[in-house]
Amino acid sequence: MRKYYLDNIRWVTVVLVVIYHVIYMYNGEGILGGVGKITSLDMQYYDIFLYAVYPWFMLLLFLVSGICSRYYLDSHTAKEFAKNRTRKLLIPSTVGLFVFQFIQGYVSMSISDAFDSMHEVPAVIKYFIMVLSGTGVLWYIQLLWLFSMVLLLVRKIDKDRLWKLGGKANLIAILLMALVIWGAAQILNTPVVVVYRFGYYGAAFLLGYFVFSHDEVIATLKKYFVLLLVLGVGVGTAFCSMYFGDNYAEAPINRSILFTVFGWLASMAILSGAAKYADKQNAFTIWMSKNNFGLYVFHYLGISTAALLLGKPGNLPTTMIYIISLIAGFVVAYALNAVISRIPFFRWAVLGIKKERKNDVS
Template sequence: MRKAYIDNIRWATVWLVLIYHVCYMFNGVGILGGIPGAENIPAFDTAAAMVYPWFMVLLLLLAGMSARYSLSKRTGGQFIRERAVKLLVPSTLGLFVIHWITGYLNIKMGGGLNFIPAPLVYPISAISGIGPLWFIQTLFLFSCVLVLLKKLDGRDRLWELCGRCGLPMIILLALPIFVAAQVLNMPVLTMYRFGIYFVAFLIGYFVFSHDGVQEKVERARVPMLCAAAVCAVVYAFQYHRTDYTSPDCLQSVITNLYLWFTVLAIIGFAKRYMDRETDLTRYMSSSSFGVYILHYPVLLAICYVICTYFSFPAICNYLLALVIAMVLTPLAYELIRRIPVIRWLVLGRRK
């Protein structure tokens, strides 16, 4: 059961992730992983801070909805086998094909090549080159747990109960989102926020996969946008020019209210205005997974070359990195998807 607006939100968010990572590469708020010594423009840090709290929560919620539609046509075993090829293979074996580039450049920029023995550089680069692939690793884990939950609730009673949620209850789901933001957060590797992402995935599966819930959110899209705008102002005022990936920011009440109202507003407006397909949107939907997988090593290599071999003004660094990455990433996808074996290892696609 494919819904055009879900696909459209997904590909648009994937491209937003690429744009965010351009800002992240040159960030000036102390977030590790960017280009050392790169000249920074504070306005772009503010833009990155405004999308960071909600865009991965949105993707996990959409993934939960899609998992529900997928499991309605497959057995649990079929579902896991498909997810293993699509998610687990690219995020494990694929590291040794292309994502070692991410690990190698990070090691090089951090000075690690000075003390890592030469024979170990490639395997360490591959293992440390996960980058944004944490998302699909996490999604595979959540999919396995979901199959177990589905077996425990074989008659779908919980799913049917969640379909009765009215708008007040949908808004109050901000509470479990807030509570989940406090738990199961990995130290150092702050992108692994298992608590909030798993709860978002379950909310997508049990609640937002119902047409009735989606319609209620659509009807309330304008109030949700207004609430999101108010929360955005408070959030921006409170965390301006700070590390927006820190626990203090991500676990606060205002951050989680802001992210939840933003997610509701996006779903409501997308269902109203983006529930249609064109040749362009079909291509963007079909290529978005590949763009997500490939964009980071492509972008990191571009930023490294720009900052190492050229001395452009800061604004040129941002714009060049963005434009070149937006061109080269789809080209890399089109090339890799045509190469047997490599396409399976990197994209999890047999055909």
């Protein structure tokens, strides 16, 4: 039986990612990567949203991906899993960079005025730089593919011993896993591109697979939803209060005990709440789930294009720039998803959609 609450967690989280990137684009806290502050406010208090979601929303997506990997492998072979994940994750995040996402690279480099110092750089070199710069949000699916391949190796060695052990996890064990996440956050972090956190996100993925793919463990979470929510809100409030105004995305903050425990407790609260109250679907949630991957892949192009054309020159009221950027994130993403998903080769290269066979679309 399909776990609808997992689908709902994913599309709701991606919607939060879109909102996050709009606020991030114009943040006033010195977090680099966007246009930066465009208001005249001494303090942009709404930037607190960045601190309230960053520690957990991608952690949660990796956790859910781990759970879903277990469910997929219950009815598919390891070879089918590897082939499926390579097409859906690796192809869009490699081949897709060369055939489409270099456009994102161009926009991002234009925002940072990178081309001003590249007048003598050959066009072909500029193209390859745009390709690399176009990775953007695709780091998530790059890591997810890598974790999926590592999982196959672990499964081959483990023979389900760890998975059976994971099914015995009680509330105390679940809470103590926050220490595992904290420990993992200290290792395998890339020094420049800070989103590539192999330890932090890899641990969440593996815990999703080995622990939270058990119905018994989810039942335990549902039982303690209120407690997990209170703990998550409490630690989250402490984190936001302590670090607001500082760079939450880099060390030492993104490796701190408050950051990691908040990330874990928030993920547990959302997973338990969704399992308890959101294990259902309707026409709207079905549509959102169906278009969720396209929203994730394309949303930042819409936001950054609006930022380049409107936010950077500042030729509109700031409120309008925020609103237009948010709308652009959704409209551009859904429009590109609708168009590219229908174009042969590009649908495979950019979205990982295989060739249509009669009425079957995968």
